[in-house]
Amino acid sequence: MIEVKGLTKNYGSNRGINNISFKVQKGEILGLLGSNGAGKTTIMNLLTGYKPPTSGEIYIDGINLLEKPMEAKKKIGYLPEIPPLYPELKVISYLRFVSDLKDVPVRIREERINKVMNLVNINDVKGRLIRNLSKGYKQRLGLAQALIANPDVLILDEPTVGLDPKQIHEIRSLIQNLSKEHTIILSSHILAEVSMVCDRVIILKNGEIVAIDTPQKLARELFNTEKFFVRIKGPSDKILSEIKDIEGVLSVEKQKNDPVSGFSCFIIENSKSVDVKTPLFFKMAFLGYAIHEIRPESASLEDVFMQLTAETNCNEEAV
Amino acid sequence: MGALFKKEIYIYLCTPFGYIFSGLFLLLCGIIFSFYNLSGTRADILGMLGALNMVSIVIFPVLTMKLLAEEKKSSTDQLLFTSPVTVTSIIIGKYLAALFVFLTTLAATGIFAVFIAIFGDTTPGAIIGSYFSFAMLGAAYIAICLFASSLTENQVTSAILGFGFLFGFMIIGFLSNSMPWPFMNKVLKAIAILSKYDEFTNGVLRLSPLVYYLSFTLIFLYLTIQVVDRRLKDKEA
Ligand SMILES: Nc1ncnc2c1ncn2[C@@H]1O[C@H](COP(=O)(O)OP(=O)(O)OP(=O)(O)O)[C@@H](O)[C@H]1O
Ligand SMILES: [Mg+2]
Numbered sequence: 001m002i003e004v005k006g007l008t009k010n011y012g013s014n015r016g017i018n019n020i021s022f023k024v025q026k027g028e029i030l031g032l033l034g035s036n037g038a039g040k041t042t043i044m045n046l047l048t049g050y051k052p053p054t055s056g057e058i059y060i061d062g063i064n065l066l067e068k069p070m071e072a073k074k075k076i077g078y079l080p081e082i083p084p085l086y087p088e089l090k091v092i093s094y095l096r097f098v099s100d101l102k103d104v105p106v107r108i109r110e111e112r113i114n115k116v117m118n119l120v121n122i123n124d125v126k127g128r129l130i131r132n133l134s135k136g137y138k139q140r141l142g143l144a145q146a147l148i149a150n151p152d153v154l155i156l157d158e159p160t161v162g163l164d165p166k167q168i169h170e171i172r173s174l175i176q177n178l179s180k181e182h183t184i185i186l187s188s189h190i191l192a193e194v195s196m197v198c199d200r201v202i203i204l205k206n207g208e209i210v211a212i213d214t215p216q217k218l219a220r221e222l223f224n225t226e227k228f229f230v231r232i233k234g235p236s237d238k239i240l241s242e243i244k245d246i247e248g249v250l251s252v253e254k255q256k257n258d259p260v261s262g263f264s265c266f267i268i269e270n271s272k273s274v275d276v277k278t279p280l281f282f283k284m285a286f287l288g289y290a291i292h293e294i295r296p297e298s299a300s301l302e303d304v305f306m307q308l309t310a311e312t313n314c315n316e317e318a319v
Numbered sequence: 320m321g322a323l324f325k326k327e328i329y330i331y332l333c334t335p336f337g338y339i340f341s342g343l344f345l346l347l348c349g350i351i352f353s354f355y356n357l358s359g360t361r362a363d364i365l366g367m368l369g370a371l372n373m374v375s376i377v378i379f380p381v382l383t384m385k386l387l388a389e390e391k392k393s394s395t396d397q398l399l400f401t402s403p404v405t406v407t408s409i410i411i412g413k414y415l416a417a418l419f420v421f422l423t424t425l426a427a428t429g430i431f432a433v434f435i436a437i438f439g440d441t442t443p444g445a446i447i448g449s450y451f452s453f454a455m456l457g458a459a460y461i462a463i464c465l466f467a468s469s470l471t472e473n474q475v476t477s478a479i480l481g482f483g484f485l486f487g488f489m490i491i492g493f494l495s496n497s498m499p500w501p502f503m504n505k506v507l508k509a510i511a512i513l514s515k516y517d518e519f520t521n522g523v524l525r526l527s528p529l530v531y532y533l534s535f536t537l538i539f540l541y542l543t544i545q546v547v548d549r550r551l552k553d554k555e556a
Contacts, residue, residue, distance in 0.1 A: 012555055048401040054554045073403040084398035086326070088333040097329075100322030101402045145398065 001026040001183040002047070002153060007056035009042050009207075016042040017207040020056070024200075026152075029179045031198035031215075032187040038204040040187035041081050044157050047185065048078040060153060074103070077151035077182075079159055083142025087131035091122065091141060094130060095148060102149035116144045119174065135162040143171070147178075154178065156186040160193065172197050195219070225250060227269045227297040230280070234289030236264035242283060248274025267297050320404075323412025324419075327386065331420050340382040341424040347374055348428045367431060368453045375460055376489060380481030382420060383464035386413045387547070388477040406548050410465070414540060417461045425454060455532040460485060462539035469546045 002024040009016035017039040024030045032040045045051045047058060049069050058065040058072075065072040086094060095113045104112055117123045120140040125133060133141065139162050146154055159175065160168045175184060175197055188194050194201050195215035203211040203218070211218055232239055236254060243252050248270045255265035270276040277294065284291050331337030348367055355366040387410075390396040399409055432450065436443050464481035471477050550556070 010555055045397075048397075050397055050401050050551075051556070052552055052554050070403045070405070073401060076401065078397070078401045080394065080397040082394045082397075084393075084395040086330065086393075086395060088330050089326075093329060097322055097326045098398070098402075100325065101399070101404060103403060 001028075001061055002185070003057075003059040004043075004047070005057040007043070007046060007058065008054045009039075009046060009051070010054045015207050017046075017204075020207075020209055022202060022209070022212060024183055024185060026183050027179055027181075028200065029175065029184045029186065029198045031194035031201040032185065032204060033189065033191065033194045033201050034187075034204035035189055037206075038189075039207040040189075040204060041157055042207070043204075044078070044080075044155050044185070044187065048076055048155055049073050050078075050080075074149075075152045077146035077149065077154050079142045079146040079154075079156045081157045083138050084145070085130045085138060085141060087129070089130055090126075091117075091128055091130060091133070092126045094141070095144060098145045098148050104149050112148060112150070116147045119147065120144045121170070136164060136167050139163060140167075140171070143174075150181075152183060154182045154184045154186075156184065158187055158189075160188070160190075168193075224273070225269055225271050227267055228277070229255075229265065229267050229293070229295050229297045230291060231263050231265045231293035232284060232289050232291050233262055234264060234284075234287070239264050239284075239289060240266070242287065243268060243280065246276050246279050246283065248276045263292065320408040320412040320415075322404075323399075323409055324416050327413050327416030328419060330385075331416065334385070336381055336385055337420050340378050340420065341427075343374065343378050344371065344424045345427060347371060348431055352431045352434075367428070368449055371453065372456070375457070376482055376485035379421075379457070379460040379464050379485065380467065380478040382417050383461060383468050383481060384474045384478035385468070386417065386465055387468040387543070388471050388474050392472045392474075400551060406551065407544050410469075410540060410544050410547065414461065414465055417465065418458055421457050421461060422454060425450065425457070452528065455529060459532045459535040459539070462536040462543070463488075466539045466543045466546070469543045 004023070005021050007020040008018050020039075020043060022030075032043060034040050042051075046053045046056075047060075047065075049065050049072065052066065060072040060075050063072045063075070086097075089097065092113070095116070096109065099109045099112060114123075117126060120143050122137060122140050122144060125137055130138070130141065139159070143156070143159060146156065156175070160171050163171060172193070175186065178184060179199075186194075186197070198215060200213065201211075201215050201218060202209055211221075213221070240252060240254055243249060243266060249268055250271060251269040253267040253269075255267060268276065268280075281291060347370060351367045351370045355370075390399060400406075429450075432446050435441060436446055463484050467481035467484055468477040470480060
């Protein structure tokens with residue numbers, strides 16, 4: 001439904017995002033997870049055609065967004081970080097305006113508006129001025145606006161920000177319900193939220209993808225494995241195959257070698273339950289390859305998770 | 320286009336900007352009518368429109384200051400520019416809304432014109448001509464001020480810029496009269512928006528001023544669209 005290839009966005013000399021590629025299947029909920037400034041909003045602004053990428057391609061249901069923006073935009077509903085509301089308007093007139101803007105046929109307009117107002121539960125404020133709405137209602141009206149033309153794709157930038165716990169719960173189940181008919185991308189910096197709602201998660205750090213997988217797999221990978229770096233004096237191909245044979249090694253990554261000094265470097269991933277360092281040490285000693293360095297390699301994924309979990313804890317305390 | 324037009328009209332009805340514009344406009348007409356026409360016992364419409372023209376440079380920027388500047392500031396432009404509508408239709412919709420407020424207000428002053436036509440010796444043709452030319456001038460002013468509004472995120476800056484532009488065009492008109500070199504004189508006259516206005520009101524309806532104001536309007540609408548479009552297409556912003 002959505003395909004993104006090599007998306008890069010620079011803000012002058014500032015980096016927004018760098019070389020992002022991913023696909024989203026129809027009916028899937030994809031979460032963008034990352035701390036402040038990771039590039040979530042940037043990706044969403046590009047996907048909705050609000051800003052052009054510095055380079056890269058975007059396809060919405062097979063339509064190239066950059067070549068046929070009008071057609072592609074018809075398929076997207078967007079809830080930006082700040083809900084795009086006009087404080088002078090009443091809720092109902094605002095929704096009528098958005099319906100007109102999005103070419104909702106006049107004949108079904110009122111019906112659509114009522115349906116969406118029921119969906120996000122704002123029927124009781126429909127005659128109020130938007131200026132006088134509480135933050136939570138504004139957020140829900142923002143969601144209503146994104147839904148009004150019944151788009152195939154929903155892009156929601158931090159949809160639960162500013163809501164109380166009960167509303168957060170409501171909106172999350174609403175989003176899950178919506179995924180029956182819509183393909184959804186949402187962003188959040190709350191780990192728990194994304195794992196609860198999303199089918200797949202992209203973890204972003206400094207504008208790059210650190211990981212992309214189902215929340216379950218990500219958690220397993222993170223909590224059950226560790227990585228370390230080794231520098232060994234000896235021929236890299238031979239050592240590589242020897243390391244792979246050690247029990248408990250999940251993956252070995254060959255690093256750039258320094259051909260002059262004769263060192264080979266690797267990053268080894270193993271499951272936490274098995275000690276691979278002891279067999280590694282004896283095996284290398286037996287073969288006559290000296291280990292010069294071993295140090296833990298923190299997966300960048302782990303960094304991000306640490307940050308995010310820390311944040312979640314803070315948030316929950318605040319609640 | 321229609322959606323934007325309706326929304327802007329609605330917002331004019333809910334915010335002071337439209338009322339300030341129309342209020343000042345009508346107030347001024349009333350004052351001029353009492354003093355110039357009634358007390359001064361003159362029976363032409365030129366005094367009224369002339370005076371309106373002088374305050375135009377202040378009140379037109381008020382009418383348009385919010386139109387584009389505010390969308391950017393409150394980030395409602397994210398809604399507009401991610402909807403399946405073109406920049407051109409957004410700008411035109413907004414322009415037409417401001418034009419509509421102006422024309423309705425101008426039409427409301429028609430009551431004075433009716434008095435003048437009945438009790439004065441001016442022909443209805445002349446009055447209609449004067450009105451028409453003022454409407455054309457206003458249409459151009461709105462385009463210029465809308466352009467000013469596209470240049471900034473701040474309403475006040477937008478109003479000041481609009482005032483600056485209109486004032487600039489007025490000054491050019493005065494300068495053109497005192498220019499010793501005939502060539503420069505011609506160039507300045509060509510861009511001095513009011514010099515054509517005088518031509519317009521002095522005589523009967525003529526085609527060239529009409530074309531002139533229409534081009535002025537179109538050029539500034541085009542510039543506004545360009546400014547907004549360029550900003551949106553900037554790959555590094
Ligand atoms: N208009 C802009 N001009 C310059 N730099 C920008 C602009 N917008 C974003 N950036 C930069 O791009 C990077 C990514 O920002 P982005 O807003 O996408 O992050 P985010 O993940 O949405 O963060 P948050 O959780 O705070 O919303 C940041 O370093 C930010 O400073
Ligand atoms: Mg953001």
